[in-house]
Amino acid sequence: MQEDKSRAVRLDSFGGPEVLDVQEVPAPQAGPGQVRVRVTAAGLNPMDWIMTTDADTAARFGLSLPAGFGTDFAGVVDQVGAGVTGFAPGDRVFGAALSRAVADFVVVDASGETAANEVHHTPDGVDDRTAATLAIAGRTASAALAVVAPGPDDTVLIGGAAGGVGVFAVQLARIAGARVIGTGSASSAGFLRDLGAEPVGYGDGLAERVRALAPGGVTAAMDLFGTQTVDAARELGVPDDRICTIAAQVDGVPGANGANAPSGSLAEIARLVAAGRLRVPIAASFPIEQIRRAAELQSGRHVHGKVVIDL
Structure with missing residues (x-):
């Protein structure tokens, strides 16, 4: 060349x-x-x-x-x-x-x-x-977590958890101490478990399946694909200000944009990867x-x- x-x-x-x-x-x-x-x-x-x-x-x-x-x-x-x-x-x-x-x-x-x-x-x-x-997935996941702010007392429902942004969002929420339930297909269940999430199938009846997994309730949610997880989270009593979307707009629900990720978030993600805490x-x-x-x-x-x- x-x-x-x-x-x-x-x-x-x-x-x-x-x-x-x-x-x-x-x-x-x-x-x-x-x-x-x-x-x-x-x-x-x-x-x-x-x-x-x-x-x-x-x-x-x-x-x-x-x-x-x-x-x-x-x-x-x-x-x-x-x-x-x-x-x-x-x-x-x-x-x-x-x-x-x-x-x-x-x-x-x-x-x-x-x-x-x-x-x-x-x-x-x-x-x-x-x-x-x-860069893109890390920024977007960091922006979503900044909206929801999960902690050790939270059970977080993440829609589209096996996707590119979900890989980061699941692990960052777990690092923050939260319990994570992630939606996905049947074939993604093992993958989600390896990331630290408890898998649940997406589709009709999602709220009921989540309720069975977490009878104590869900306190926050991130919809990384569309609006189905938003609907389920609302049905489960999650307040709108603790729900966020990245790929759809829902009235009353904040959206997360990678351009608005907290300063230094990418450097922190890279440090977590280097330390073996995020893969x-x-x-x-x-x-x-x-x-x-x-x-x-x-x-x-x-x-x-x-x-x-x-x-």
Whole structure:
């Protein structure tokens, strides 16, 4: 690969995985206040394919054609712009670059806490594949926990607990001392138990099944998929201010957005991973040339753990 050229996944029309192509593009250069990262791994999230499905959705995220793909990344700093302190070539880093992470190089602001345009030091003991899964899901889970604020006296119902955000939300709630009941399919039950949650099947009758598991009551809830868990939590008497959503809007129920995660939350998650207190299951990894296969697997929403692209 020539130093002025690089590979990047691009799309020239909006749509599904079939529009994703690996293209040769000019290598981006770090400007003032920026660092360039040689990407070694990029993690996929539902938002990656949701926001590139059609032009109207893409526009809400500020995207236009031609567009890149993927947001979470990990790698090594290889270029530092004027005025940057705290980063040097050779530093291992992770972060987020909105819809442009699946590429040999990304350029991001070095300031630190701007969601989806950020870079952080990767702690020793955290491998690049794992680091490449932290930004979007970690931020979103941290924002949801900040709304619900679980503690040792809580029993928390988490809807969509086996998904990408659920992996973090379950473990963070357990670290906070809460009992966690997580919704999922029958095939995800063992996976949820391994994370520290008590599994319960989603679907009609959810409130009754939860009541049987927790006759003492549920005190908080996070709906990481839609609104079914909100409905069940309300039926179980959980007050609206201790329920949150991330993927739907419900009148009276606060929503959680990764952009509003507490300051320092990503660094704290990385420290927990390094300390062995939080783990991120990697369900599958693919070379960049197989981006369509990876996106198809991730967009099916049935994968247990994270999907990562190796570069």
